[in-house]
Amino acid sequence: MPGRATRRAPSSSPWARSLCTSGNRRRWLGFETRRRAEAGATRTDMAYTLRELADAAEVTLRGRGEIEIDAVAPLNRAGPRNVAYCASSRYRALISESRAGALILHPEDSGVFSGNALLCDDPRVAFARIARLLHPPGPIQPGRHPSAVIHESASVADSASIGPQAVIEAYACVGHQALIGAGAVVGERCVVGAGTRIEARAVIMHDCVIGERCVISPGAVIGGEGFGYVRETDGRWLKVPQLGRVVIGNEVDVGANTTIDRGALGDTVIADGVKLDNLIQIAHNVKVGEHTAMAGCVGVAGSAVIGKRCLIAGGSGIMGHITVGDDVEVTAMSFLKGSVSGPGRYSSSLPAADADVWARNLGRFRHLDELARRLRRVEQTIKQILSGGKH
Template identity: 50%
Template sequence: MELRPGLSLAAAAGIARARILRGDPDRLLRGLATLASAGPADLSFLSDSRYAAQARDSAAGAIIARESDASGLPAGCAVLASDDPYRAFATLARELEAMLRPASAPGCEPSAVVAPDARIGSGVSIGAQVVIGAGASIGKGASIGPGSVVGAGVSIGAGTVLHARVTIYDACTIGERCILHSGAVIGADGFGFASAEGRWEKIPQLGAVRIGNDVEIGANTTIDRGALDDTVIGDGCKLDNQIQIGHNVRIGEHSALAGCVGVAGSAVIGRRCRIGGGAGILGHLEICDDVTVSAMSLVTRTIRQPGFYTGVFPLMDNDDWERAAAVLRRLPELRTRVRRLERTDEDNTR
């Protein structure tokens, strides 16, 4: 990120809520960069000791770091001290992005189609070829990107941003200050079919999707509407790109799901959970608060205790898989028994 005409070290410290430990407060910074790519006019950060060697060799003009790490930084480098360098850098980057990329200008492009009874708040920006359905409500200062479709009866909160080609189906609710990236689809029918005489009969999906405040939805992520009850995404959740959320799923506040996660219908994920990329969660399971699931894991059972969980299993016949999974859960116990038997055998041979 390039800063023109520049930002003083003192101003950067103020925005990042950091303190100047070393360096001239009037020194101008022209960009934000990684430790490896930063130059003398750039600001970077050190938040993990694994990158200490990279920081020692960095050409950055200034680095945000913990005070305890300052002695290991290059002598000519200015240092901004913070107890949480990563968060401080994120705060600075977020503020600068807002300065460099101002919100879209209010107004409605001539090619947009807006229903006569749609309620549009003050300061709303509506891009080219947008369609806004009957009875929809768009909150103050929201931005609807080009080619987006907002269905009938949809409610979008103040300050929410829809990037290009976002689709919100009828009757869904999006909270305030949300960000929905291009290609996101909110409220398509859930995968509900009944098997009858060798054929599939569609089950109507009569619920909707309710998304809380301060939620971010990645590009091409899809969230299905509920069959009867609503699919619910809690306040502060962060969903990466290409995630599939099935019907009637409930995700608690401030949980984060990385790319390509799949959550099957009616699963419940608690608050502050972290689900690694490519993980799968089977339907009708519950995951309690404060659970981390590592990447590519498959959650096949309800999780009732907070913690860090990992599970990858080879594909096999389902009956064999279930028997093997039962044995796997007993491996710690079996290991203890084997060691006990080995010690007994050693004692008997002496």
């Protein structure tokens, strides 16, 4: 789709506003021009007509299709060259006050806003499509930083980008237009697929496979030793060698400081399209199905099998050696102890309450067994009375 290069307005952040004095801005623009030239940058900020955006997002256009949009913005801060969206009734009051060049709205909300609109059943999806178009990731700059350490037996595509102090070990393979960030490590015999980004200080341990167009965020560790120990007769722990791999499919995102342990004998497998947030622990031999998403601080114990398109909310725990079916949703801070066939929505967490109320409820909880026994005796007595018996 054709687009026209434009100069984007400076950010509204305090740091960016400080650049708007004439001297500071000239110095900054000079630095930025030199930086882009030295880096060989080819990316330009693009503007699209509203009609082009509507076609790309597959939504209905209402209003002036010829106006140009060059950025997305929050609903309450968007200007005439920005597009914003509203997908929640909590923000509906802001619609009529918005100064955005266009809003992405559900048809039910279209009457509140008199300006240009992109109408669709799911504004979040349309917003994501448009944001990806207006704000694409920067291109991979091929090359190898002089401080990178690359074993002579490793195979690295000429189009790949290898950052400062990155390490690529023996017989590893790095694909077309892959990025290995500063300080990242790709272990022996690993495979990194085309277009995959291994961000700064992420570690891919030996023999692991990362598919195409994945993002492994900073600090993630793929293929660390699984937590495998057996207790000897004298009580000491004996470590069990972890001999499997981690195999990750295509278009998988792994958040910062997330860890995925290698299998003990077989592999730990993360299927295509899985999205993992920051600070998640995936133990050895876990299998995660296609397009499942997990939020931060989820823990999945060893050998659990999780199906396709599942949603695991933050802080949840999945017991080891259980099976979770396709299309299962687990709400925040829940604990799955047994297998569930799905689809369905499962919860086990208790929401916070006033401390005094919680203390009283906790006291009652301690007497649940006694109350249950008393209730059974009452039920038995009532049953005998109704049947004409004596008690």
